[in-house]
Amino acid sequence: MVPGARLVILGRQGAGKGTQCMRLARHYVVPHVSTGDIFRAAVKAGTEFGERAEEYMVAGKLVPDEIVIGVVRERLCQRDARARGFILDGFPRTAAQAEVLDEMLDEEGMPLDLTIDLEIKEEDALARLATRRVCSTCATIYSTSRPPSINWTCDNCGGEVVQRLDDTEEAIRKRLADYNDLTTPLIDWYEARGSLVQIDAIGTPDEVLARMVHAIDSRKQA
Numbered sequence: 001m002v003p004g005a006r007l008v009i010l011g012r013q014g015a016g017k018g019t020q021c022m023r024l025a026r027h028y029v030v031p032h033v034s035t036g037d038i039f040r041a042a043v044k045a046g047t048e049f050g051e052r053a054e055e056y057m058v059a060g061k062l063v064p065d066e067i068v069i070g071v072v073r074e075r076l077c078q079r080d081a082r083a084r085g086f087i088l089d090g091f092p093r094t095a096a097q098a099e100v101l102d103e104m105l106d107e108e109g110m111p112l113d114l115t116i117d118l119e120i121k122e123e124d125a126l127a128r129l130a131t132r133r134v135c136s137t138c139a140t141i142y143s144t145s146r147p148p149s150i151n152w153t154c155d156n157c158g159g160e161v162v163q164r165l166d167d168t169e170e171a172i173r174k175r176l177a178d179y180n181d182l183t184t185p186l187i188d189w190y191e192a193r194g195s196l197v198q199i200d201a202i203g204t205p206d207e208v209l210a211r212m213v214h215a216i217d218s219r220k221q222a
């Protein structure tokens with residue numbers, strides 16, 4: 001394993017991006033930069049920024065590009081990300097975000113190692129999202145069929161494990177539709193740049209992680 005990595009992870013909601021990005025972050029010892037987690041933390045902290053983001057999130061709508069781009073720019077300029085890399089989860093989600101990210105990484109001399117598209121069919125994603133539960137403190141992901149060991153408190157940090165506010169049927173449908181319309185075009189965009197690998201998201205978390213690590217290490221050693 002070559003330490004450090006600069007990765008973008010795409011995949012529709014329910015593909016397991018959050019779970020796999022946390023594991024990849026531990027494997028390569030790089031920060032996991034999840035725009036959704038950043039927004040949820042701001043909502044929980046009750047900041048003004050969190051209040052603005054919450055309006056969009058509860059409705060299953062995308063937060064405006066200028067807000068998201070500012071958040072990512074600030075995070076990627078921090079020391080750990082500059083020195084070791086990052087795993088971007090949930091960003092970019094629109095063509096405008098992908099273009100700004102490309103420029104930003106170019107300016108900073110931080111080229112991506114790889115973009116991974118975690119592939120899952122819409123019906124499988126829907127089934128996973130309906131049963132998903134998440135730790136409100138550390139964002140570890142569970143499901144009703146794979147709960148934490150003690151009374152919905154997180155096995156990792158003891159935080160409360162809850163259903164996400166935007167995992168309602170209506171918000172899920174809106175988010176999946178936005179993914180199809182706005183984010184799937186990025187798959188071709190990254191493919192045309194030769195930086196995309198597609199990985200099957202179906203399997204145990206260990207199996208999917210092994211596929212991803214194999215793809216990343218092959219690219220880094222090439």
Ligand code: AMP
Nearest residue numbers: 035036056057061062063068090091093
């Ligand atoms: P996620 O945890 O990635 O599903 O994100 C949860 C919510 O945060 C999304 O439904 C959006 O409201 C907002 N969000 C996260 N990332 C982005 C992004 N790149 N662009 C716009 N909104 C985002």
